[in-house]
Amino acid sequence: MARLDELSARQIAAGIAAGDFTATEVAEAALEAVSERDAQVQAFLQVSADLALQAAAATDAARAAGRPLGVLAGVPVAFKDNMNLMGTRTTCASRMLEPYESAYTATCVQRLLDAGATPLGKLNMDEFAFGSTTDSSAFHPTNNPWDLSRVPGGSSGGSAAAVASGEVTIALGTDTGGSIRQPAALCGVVGMKPSYGMVSRYGVVAFGSSLDQVGPLARRVEDVAVTMGALTHGGRDCHDATSQDATRDFLSHLEDGVEGCAIGIIPALMEAEGLAPEVRSAMAVAAQRLETAGARIVEVDLPNMASAISAYYVIASCEAFSNLARFDGVRYGYQEPGCKTLAEQSALSRAHGFGPEAKRRQMLGAYLLASGIYDAYYLPAQQVRTLITADYERAFVQVDAILMPTSPTAAWKHGAISDPAALYLADIFTISNNIAGNCGISVPVMLGEESGLPIGAQLQGPAFADARLLTIARALEQAGDAAGMVAPSFAGGGGEL
Amino acid sequence: MSPDQPLTREDVAGIAEYARIALTDDELDEMCAYLRDAVALLEPIREYDLAGVEPTFHPIGALTNVVREDVVVAGLSLEEALANAASRRGSSFRVPAILGDGGAA
Numbered sequence: 359m360a361r362l363d364e365l366s367a368r369q370i371a372a373g374i375a376a377g378d379f380t381a382t383e384v385a386e387a388a389l390e391a392v393s394e395r396d397a398q399v400q401a402f403l404q405v406s407a408d409l410a411l412q413a414a415a416a417t418d419a420a421r422a423a424g425r426p427l428g429v430l431a432g433v434p435v436a437f438k439d440n441m442n443l444m445g446t447r448t449t450c451a452s453r454m455l456e457p458y459e460s461a462y463t464a465t466c467v468q469r470l471l472d473a474g475a476t477p478l479g480k481l482n483m484d485e486f487a488f489g490s491t492t493d494s495s496a497f498h499p500t501n502n503p504w505d506l507s508r509v510p511g512g513s514s515g516g517s518a519a520a521v522a523s524g525e526v527t528i529a530l531g532t533d534t535g536g537s538i539r540q541p542a543a544l545c546g547v548v549g550m551k552p553s554y555g556m557v558s559r560y561g562v563v564a565f566g567s568s569l570d571q572v573g574p575l576a577r578r579v580e581d582v583a584v585t586m587g588a589l590t591h592g593g594r595d596c597h598d599a600t601s602q603d604a605t606r607d608f609l610s611h612l613e614d615g616v617e618g619c620a621i622g623i624i625p626a627l628m629e630a631e632g633l634a635p636e637v638r639s640a641m642a643v644a645a646q647r648l649e650t651a652g653a654r655i656v657e658v659d660l661p662n663m664a665s666a667i668s669a670y671y672v673i674a675s676c677e678a679f680s681n682l683a684r685f686d687g688v689r690y691g692y693q694e695p696g697c698k699t700l701a702e703q704s705a706l707s708r709a710h711g712f713g714p715e716a717k718r719r720q721m722l723g724a725y726l727l728a729s730g731i732y733d734a735y736y737l738p739a740q741q742v743r744t745l746i747t748a749d750y751e752r753a754f755v756q757v758d759a760i761l762m763p764t765s766p767t768a769a770w771k772h773g774a775i776s777d778p779a780a781l782y783l784a785d786i787f788t789i790s791n792n793i794a795g796n797c798g799i800s801v802p803v804m805l806g807e808e809s810g811l812p813i814g815a816q817l818q819g820p821a822f823a824d825a826r827l828l829t830i831a832r833a834l835e836q837a838g839d840a841a842g843m844v845a846p847s848f849a850g851g852g853g854e855l
Numbered sequence: 856m857s858p859d860q861p862l863t864r865e866d867v868a869g870i871a872e873y874a875r876i877a878l879t880d881d882e883l884d885e886m887c888a889y890l891r892d893a894v895a896l897l898e899p900i901r902e903y904d905l906a907g908v909e910p911t912f913h914p915i916g917a918l919t920n921v922v923r924e925d926v927v928v929a930g931l932s933l934e935e936a937l938a939n940a941a942s943r944r945g946s947s948f949r950v951p952a953i954l955g956d957g958g959a960a
Contacts, residue, residue, distance in 0.1 A: 461935050554914040568913050596923050600915060668900040671893065679874065686875070688948050693941030700953045701875070709877040717876055721867070721886055722893050724874040725856075734858035738900045740910035747911060779892040795914025821914070 362387045362434070362853040363524030363844050367581045370527065371431040371474070374421065379855045381417035381432030385410045385476045388434035391853035392478060392525045399848075400500050401510075401520035403439050405479040406446050410434070413476045420474075428474030430588055435470055435528045438517050439480040440487060440563040441572075443467050450563050451495035452485045454691045454711030464561025465595045466530060466572045473588035478526055481516030486682065487532060487565045488715045489513050490540055490784055491772075496713050499772060502545060503845035504811050508769040511541030517575045518545035524844040524853065528576045528585050532562060534569045535670055536764070536788025539800040542575050543764035543814025546802045546843055548831070549575040550582050551788075553821040554795035555602040558595035566677040567600075569670075569792040577842050579801065579832040583608040586824065608825045616833040617652035621645070621817075622757035625657055630786060634767040636806035637813055641763055644803045644815040647837035648761065648830075658753040658760060662745040666790040669746070671782060672726055672739035673793070679723025685711065718778060747794040754820040759830050761817055763787050764800040768811035787816060797824045799831045802840035812840075858901070862890055 362384065365373070374381050389407055396402050417432050437443060440450045442460035449455045463471070471477065484494040492500045492515025500515045502508040503523035510519040514531025518541035521529050531538040533551035542549025550573045557572040564570060574585035586608045594603040623645055628638055645655050687693035687707030694710060697703035712720070726735045753760060766784055775781050791798040800814040815834065819827035835841050856866050867887045871878045878886060933946055942949040 458939055461931055461939065600913075602915070665899050665903060668897045672897055672900060683875075687941060688950055689936075690939035691941075697951050700950050702877075703951055704875045705872075705877040708875055712876070717878075717882075718886070718889050718893075720874055720876065721870055722890060724870045725862070725866075725890060725894070726897075728856055728870065728873070730856050731858050734901055735897055737910060738903060738905055740912050741905040741908040742900060742903060743911040744908050747914075777892075778889060779896050782893075782896060793914075 360855045362391060362855055363849065364842065365527070366578050366842070367430060367433045367527050367576070367584050370433050371427060371429060374417065374432040375427055381414035381476060382411065383855055384432045384434065385414035387853040387855055388476065388478055388526065395523045395525050395848055398501060398506055399503050399519050399523045399525070400498050401481055401516040401523065401525060402436070403449060403451065403480050403482050403497060403516070404446055406477055409445050410476050410478050413471065417474050417476070428472065429584055430470060431474035433475050433528060434478050434526045435475040435530070436478045436481050436517070436520055436526045437467055437529070438483050438514050438531045440483060440532060441467050441530060442561040443477060443480070446480050448480070448563065450486045451483045451497060452711065452713065452716065453496045454685050456692070458690055462561060465558035465597060466562065466589055469589050469591060470530070470585070473591065481520055481529060483516055484513035484715070485713045486563070486716050487513040487534060487537055488678070488719050490536065490781055492516060493772060494713060494715045502769045503848055504546060505769065508771055509544070511544035511765065511769065513537040514575065515541045518542050518547055518549065521545070521547045521575050521577060522845045523848040528574055528581055530572060531575055532570055532572050533792065534566045535674060535785050535792050538573045538575060539764050539788050539798055539814070539816055542800045544769040544812065546812030546840065546845065547575055547577055548579050548582050548799065548801055548835070549573065550586070550799040551791065551797065552586065552824050553604070553797040555600050556604050556797070556822070556824060557589045558598040558601040560595055560597035564681040566674040567681060568677060569674060577844065579828060579835045580612065582799070583612050583828045586828070604822050605825050608828050611825060611829050612832050614829050615651060616648055616830055619653040619830060620656050620757040621648050621653045621830070622656050622658035622753055622760040624659060624760065624762060626659065627663070627762055630766065632766045632783065633763065636768070636808045637763045637766060639807060640803045640813040641761065641815060644834060645761055648834055651833045651837050656757050658757055660746070660749040660753060660790065662742060662749050663790050665742050666746055666793060667783065667786055669739040669742040670785070670789040670793060672735045673743070675719050675723035676727050676736055677723070679720045679727065682716070682720055687711070715778065743793050746790050750794045750796060750820070759817045759819045759827055761815060764814040764816040768806045768809040768813055791818050796821050797827050799827055801831050801834050802843065803838060862887065862894065
């Protein structure tokens with residue numbers, strides 16, 4: 359007997375190939391895990407049991423017919439609810455899209471299905487991905503599996519919580535300013551934001567088009583690497599002009615280690631206001647582990663990082679305003695009944711379809727793009743982007759990756775930070791990576807000395823050095839004991855094979 | 856509006872109209888407070904010496920258009936395209952009048 363939440367993606371696929379268990383048995387065990395655990399965690403917005411069982415049956419039929427199985431054969435996965443999957447609704451956790459039936463399947467979702475994955479459903483998020491708590495979901499909050507009174511982080515909070523509680527092996531999220539890495543850190547799992555252009559965004563609801571990227575969350579770096587292979591298999595997606603034809607081999611060098619690598623640390627960043635002492639000491643532990651594994655630790659600087667928050671909130675809000683203008687209640691989405699004019703229908707549909715933070719972000723973007731204001735903020739923000747990108751280029755001449763915190767603190771209690779502007783400051787360590795289009799990953803390091811909650815270390819690497827970044831992340835993981843970790847109160851539950 | 860002048864309630868009401876988001880009086884008050892705080896957070900961007908710095912509008916500098924062969928491929932069918940609309944008539948999306956009085960913002 360094996361417990362499903364203890365198995366890696368490769369072990370599940372190999373077990374099915376060997377006939378140790380069937381994909382249908384895996385799907386049933388996963389559905390059982392979801393039904394047992396999700397009443398508490400509330401990571402899911404929809405469970406797609408029929409699609410899961412159909413996909414699993416197809417995998418079992420392929421095996422019976424002697425056809426080759428995909429790298430994710432029978433592996434239970436779920437998707438952030440801003441990704442279209444035919445046969446499910448795609449709500450973005452918003453009343454605006456509550457009844458929206460996916461008209462087609464996103465490329466990232468399709469590629470996991472093509473690799474044989476079993477789709478369990480759609481995961482909660484901050485409404486339209488605006489937030490870092492998942493509390494702004496229009497439907498319900500998601501609870502951190504390590505402590506149900508705390509947030510899982512966001513905006514891909516459902517994705518991180520579903521993985522941390524052992525409900526799924528792999529989840530996809532999106533990251534515009536840290537929305538994969540930060541919830542991964544707060545829930546004690548691995549979360550990767552690939553380089554901009556690495557993964558197709560066709561079929562994913564856009565937030566900030568020059569920043570958004572799709573990526574995997576899992577309990578092991580290896581599972582993230584396998585998923586990256588599946589996501590990039592097939593190369594460039596002709597449906598997404600930003601999609602690049604990048605390296606698709608993330609596994610052959612995964613275990614190469616960090617002997618001879620240079621890892622950058624930024625001493626000034628460790629003095630950042632609001633950085634919890636337990637996070638600072640966890641970073642020292644992470645640096646020590648990488649050094650013991652053979653890496654050199656080198657001090658570097660990103661002098662313009664202090665301005666990244668301002669640049670990010672200008673760029674992200676303007677792009678969000680532009681992207682969300684399409685929700686006018688006509689072709690899809692909530693439509694206010696009984697309006698006399700189109701203008702009234704649009705203004706009331708948007709007023710009643712969007713929640714408070716979605717309205718705030720769009721209002722900020724509309725202001726910043728207004729005549730007379732644009733030159734004061736939008737243009738300078740794009741110039742600061744040039745400076746931040748140049749800072750990284752200089753640093754990456756010296757080092758292979760930069761180590762820093764993912765989040766300034768461990769998971770906080772629901773409702774503990776209510777001021778929207780204060781929440782924005784918590785993104786300080788993650789956003790500059792999106793601004794520059796580089797790759798980044800959060801890896802669990804240890805439980806905080808004070809909070810007892812998971813602390814993640816973030817590694818950032820140059821654009822399209824994603825495979826190298828995974829190798830370094832794997833070395834960091836291997837030096838600790840968090841690989842495969844399920845949140846303690848959920849480990850040992852149902853879901854047996 | 857000028858970036859050097861504090862945002863007024865009238866400014867915010869104008870932005871809401873432009874953004875097509877109907878706000879109640881209470882929401883308008885909250886939105887004023889939020890926008891003032893958020894804009895204050897963005898202030899550092901204006902204090903930078905950026906003379907001679909080129910803007911980067913996109914992380915992939917050498918972005919080129921993706922083109923494909925000019926052949927017909929299947930897209931959404933009419934029914935699929937209309938399936939998520941709240942109101943339709945026949946093969947069209949149905950909207951309130953946009954001409955005459957209906958055209959007023």
